Amino acid sequence: MKKLDLLHEEMAACERCPRLRAYCAGVAREKVRRYRDQAYWGRPVPGFGDPAARLFILGLAPGAHGANRTGRMFTGDDSGNWLYGVLHQFGYANQPVATGRDDGLVLTGAYIANAGRCAPPGNKPTPAELDACQPFLEAELALLTGVRVVLMLGRIAFDRYLKVLKGRGVNLGRPTFVHGAEYRFDGAPVLLCSYHPSRQNTNTGVLTRAMWESVFARARALAEQG
Ligand code: SF4
Numbered sequence: 001m002k003k004l005d006l007l008h009e010e011m012a013a014c015e016r017c018p019r020l021r022a023y024c025a026g027v028a029r030e031k032v033r034r035y036r037d038q039a040y041w042g043r044p045v046p047g048f049g050d051p052a053a054r055l056f057i058l059g060l061a062p063g064a065h066g067a068n069r070t071g072r073m074f075t076g077d078d079s080g081n082w083l084y085g086v087l088h089q090f091g092y093a094n095q096p097v098a099t100g101r102d103d104g105l106v107l108t109g110a111y112i113a114n115a116g117r118c119a120p121p122g123n124k125p126t127p128a129e130l131d132a133c134q135p136f137l138e139a140e141l142a143l144l145t146g147v148r149v150v151l152m153l154g155r156i157a158f159d160r161y162l163k164v165l166k167g168r169g170v171n172l173g174r175p176t177f178v179h180g181a182e183y184r185f186d187g188a189p190v191l192l193c194s195y196h197p198s199r200q201n202t203n204t205g206v207l208t209r210a211m212w213e214s215v216f217a218r219a220r221a222l223a224e225q226g
Contacts, residue, residue: 014044070099114157177193
């Protein structure tokens with residue numbers, strides 16, 4: 001089996017964070033009314049995408065009734081509709097919708113991961129839980145050797161990625177998270193920042209379609225240059 005597949009298996013079986021494992025299992029057991037007939041995944045959600053990706057996208061954590069239900073990154077909720085819609089628009093996905101692991105979705109040139117692999121209560125993993133999950137992010141990035149651009153969806157993803165670079169001894173300076181910001185560090189992919197496509201951001205106009213498409217247009221251009 002390939003190293004990335006083995007890593008995905010290891011993630012899905014992880015039990016390092018008791019609070020998160022109990023929460024995910026409880027949500028999977030109790031469900032919500034609209035999905036009451038579905039079998040929830042209820043486990044850590046591994047990364048998803050093309051092992052030869054040039055674009056690496058990092059979010060925060062699975063949604064309780066999205067990826068925690070379907071078992072695939074950003075699949076089955078509003079954030080995923082935004083993400084896969086734009087990935088299709090810019091040629092990274094074969095379809096604009098993601099409903100479940102058997103929906104036929106294939107990514108080409110892109111790979112998606114989350115800083116925390118288990119759905120957290122209130123969408124808020126603790127720093128200790130993110131620390132516990134950090135080795136998975138490090139291992140995934142080490143295996144994705146074709147990555148030229150990393151796109152951080154939100155400040156927590158940004159901070160987690162900087163921690164990876166710091167661990168590698170990269171000289172960071174003082175980068176700050178701003179939507180649309182772009183950073184270059186020696187020996188590392190170009191870093192791009194975007195607000196996360198959470199409903200809290202997309203319903204309030206903090207993140208508009210135009211802002212979202214503009215980030216992906218830039219990511220695509222940089223990935224093709226690299
Ligand atoms: S958040 Fe990460 S480290 Fe914690 S249990 Fe889930 S997969 Fe394991």
